[in-house]
Amino acid sequence: MNGVMTEKLKESVQSVLPVGIIVFLLNFTIAPMPTGTLMMFLTGMVLLIVGMSIFTLGAEISMIPMGETIGSVLTKSRKLWLMVVSSFVLGVVVTVAEPDLQVLTKQVPAVPDAALIASVACGVGLFLVLALLRILFQMNLSHVLIVSYVFVFIIAALTAPDYLAVSFDSGGVTTGPITVPFILALGLGISAVRGGSTAEGDSFGLCALCSIGPILAVLITGMFFDPSGTGFAFESAATVDSAGELIALFANGFLQFFKEVCIVLLPIVVIFVFLQLIHLKLPKTKLIRIMIGIIYTLVGLSVFLTGVNIGFMPAGTYLGRSIASLPYRWILIPLSAAIGCCVVFAEPAVHVLNNQVEDITSGAISGRMMMAGLSIGVGLALALAMIRIMAHIPIWFFLLPGYAVALAMTFFSPKIFTAIAFDSGGVAAGTMAAAFLLPFASGACEAMGGNIMTDAFGMIAMVAMMPIITVQAIGIIYRIKLDRAEKAQEADNALPEDGVPSSEFPEENPEFPEESEENKGKVENPIANSEETSENRTDGDNLLEREE
Numbered sequence: 001m002n003g004v005m006t007e008k009l010k011e012s013v014q015s016v017l018p019v020g021i022i023v024f025l026l027n028f029t030i031a032p033m034p035t036g037t038l039m040m041f042l043t044g045m046v047l048l049i050v051g052m053s054i055f056t057l058g059a060e061i062s063m064i065p066m067g068e069t070i071g072s073v074l075t076k077s078r079k080l081w082l083m084v085v086s087s088f089v090l091g092v093v094v095t096v097a098e099p100d101l102q103v104l105t106k107q108v109p110a111v112p113d114a115a116l117i118a119s120v121a122c123g124v125g126l127f128l129v130l131a132l133l134r135i136l137f138q139m140n141l142s143h144v145l146i147v148s149y150v151f152v153f154i155i156a157a158l159t160a161p162d163y164l165a166v167s168f169d170s171g172g173v174t175t176g177p178i179t180v181p182f183i184l185a186l187g188l189g190i191s192a193v194r195g196g197s198t199a200e201g202d203s204f205g206l207c208a209l210c211s212i213g214p215i216l217a218v219l220i221t222g223m224f225f226d227p228s229g230t231g232f233a234f235e236s237a238a239t240v241d242s243a244g245e246l247i248a249l250f251a252n253g254f255l256q257f258f259k260e261v262c263i264v265l266l267p268i269v270v271i272f273v274f275l276q277l278i279h280l281k282l283p284k285t286k287l288i289r290i291m292i293g294i295i296y297t298l299v300g301l302s303v304f305l306t307g308v309n310i311g312f313m314p315a316g317t318y319l320g321r322s323i324a325s326l327p328y329r330w331i332l333i334p335l336s337a338a339i340g341c342c343v344v345f346a347e348p349a350v351h352v353l354n355n356q357v358e359d360i361t362s363g364a365i366s367g368r369m370m371m372a373g374l375s376i377g378v379g380l381a382l383a384l385a386m387i388r389i390m391a392h393i394p395i396w397f398f399l400l401p402g403y404a405v406a407l408a409m410t411f412f413s414p415k416i417f418t419a420i421a422f423d424s425g426g427v428a429a430g431t432m433a434a435a436f437l438l439p440f441a442s443g444a445c446e447a448m449g450g451n452i453m454t455d456a457f458g459m460i461a462m463v464a465m466m467p468i469i470t471v472q473a474i475g476i477i478y479r480i481k482l483d484r485a486e487k488a489q490e491a492d493n494a495l496p497e498d499g500v501p502s503s504e505f506p507e508e509n510p511e512f513p514e515e516s517e518e519n520k521g522k523v524e525n526p527i528a529n530s531e532e533t534s535e536n537r538t539d540g541d542n543l544l545e546r547e548e
Contacts, residue, residue, distance in 0.1 A: 044311010071189025
C-alpha cells in the first residue's frame with residue numbers, strides 16, 4: 001500500500017505542479033499577489049496534492065468496485081422496474097449533496113436553493129435511467145445525444161437568456177469527483193453483465209447523458225422564476241494577515257467539507273450495505289478493503305476540496321482582475337489557454353476517467369492520448385471564453401455552432417471515441433473549473449466592466465464543450481491512420497514473394513519507395529509505433545473493429 005501511495009503522490013505532484021508554476025510566474029512578473037493570498041495558494045497547493053493522492057487511491061479500491069457491484073446486481077436481477085427505480089434513486093442521492101452543486105445554487109439566487117437542488121437531482125436521476133436503458137436496449141448513443149441536445153436548445157430558446165450560461169455550466173459542475181467514478185463503474189457493471197460485442201463501449205456515455213439532465217432542469221426551473229432576480233452571488237474571497245488566521249481558515253474549511261463529503265457518501269454506503277446484507281455476501285477481506293477505501297475517499301476528497309476552494313479561489317479571482325487591468329490585456333487570451341492546458345491535469349475525476357478508458361480499451365486509447373485531447377480542448381475553451389468576455393459576445397454564438405459540430409462529428413468518429421468524448425466534457429469541467437477558472441474569468445470580467453452573469457458564466461460550459469470536439473477529432477485521426485495501415489498491409493500482402501514487382505505495383509510506385517527484402521512484411525502501422533504492448537494493441541484494434 002505504501003508503494004501505491006508513493007506512486008499516487010508522485011502523479012499528483014506532476015499534475016498540480018504546472019498550475020503552480022504558471023501562478024508563480026505570474027506572481028513574480030505581471031500580477032504580484034498580496035502575501036496572504038500567496039500563502040493561501042501555497043497551502044492550497046500542498047493540500048491539493050495530498051488530497052488528490054488519497055482520493056484517487058480510495059476511489060480505486062472502494063467507489064469503483066461498489067459501482068460495478070451495484071450495476072451488475074441490478075442487471076442480474078432482470079427486473080426492469082427495479083433497475084429504473086434504483087437508478088433514479090441513485091442519481092438523485094449522489095447528486096443532492098455533490099459539493100459542486102453548492103457552487104451552482106449560489107449562481108442562481110432568483111431560484112430557491114431547495115427547488116434548484118431538487119430539480120437538478122431529478123434531472124440527473126432521469127438521465128441516469130435513460131443512460132442505463134440505452135445500454136440494455138442497445139440504443140445508438142449518437143442518436144440519443146442528438147435528440148437530447150436538440151430538445152435542450154429548443155427549451156433554451158424559450159427560456160430567459162439570463163439562465164442560459166448558468167444552465168450549461170450546471171451540466172459540467174454536477175458531474176463531480178464523487179459522481180464520476182461511481183457512475184462510470186455503474187455503467188461498467190451493467191454493460192459487463194449484459195455482455196455482447198459492444199460491452200466495452202457501452203460502459204461509457206453515462207456521464208455524458210447525466211450532464212444533460214442539469215441543463216434541462218435549470219432551464220425548465222428558470223421558466224417559473226423572474227430572471228430579474230438573477231445576479232452574481234459569489235462569496236467574497238477570504239484574506240489572512242497571520243499564520244494563525246491561515247491555519248484557522250483551513251481548519252474550519254476542512255471540517256465544513258468533511259461534513260459535506262460525509263453526506264455525499266452516506267447514501268451510497270447505505271445502499272451498498274443493504275445489498276451486501278440481502279444479496280451480495282462479499283467475503284470479509286473484500287468488504288474490509290472497500291471500507292478502508294471509503295475512509296481514504298472521505299479524507300482525500302475533504303482535503304482536496306479544502307485546498308482548491310480556500311487556496312485557489314482567491315488566487316484565481318485576484319489574477320484575473322490584475323491581468324485584465326493591464327494596458328496589454330490581450331495577454332489574457334494566450335495566458336488563459338496555457339492555464340487551461342495545465343488545470344485539467346489537476347482534476348481528479350479526469351485521472352479516474354483516463355485510467356478507466358485505458359483499462360477498458362486495453363491500451364488502444366491511452367491515458368496520455370486522452371490527457372492530450374482534454375488539455376488542448378480546455379486550453380481552447382478558455383481562450384474562446386476570454387475572447388467572449390472581452391468582446392461581450394452572447395454565448396449562443398459559441399454553444400450553438402460548437403454543439404452542432406460536436407454532434408456532426410459523431411457520424412465520423414468511432415463510436416467508442418464519441419462516448420468517451422461526451423463523458424470527458426462533463427468530467428473536465430469539475431471542481432478546478434468551478435473553484436479556480438470561474439473566479440479567474442469573473443475577476444477579469446469585473447475588471448473590464450462586463451456583466452459577470454452573462455459574460456463570465458458560461459466559461460464552464462465552454463470547458464465542457466471543447467473536449468467533446470478535440471477527443472472526437474483524435475478518434476477521426478485514429479481511424480484514418482488505422483485505415484491507411486490496413487490498406488498498406490493489404491498492399492504488402494499482395495506483393496509476390498520473390499520480390500519481383502508486378503504490374504499492379506511497379507518499381508517506381510511511390511507508396512513502396514524503399515521496400516527491400518529485409519523490410520518486406522513490415523507495415524508502418526501507427527499503433528505499432530505507440531508504447532502499448534502487442535497484446536494490448538491487438539485487443540484495442542479488435543475493439544475498434546467491433547465498433548465498425
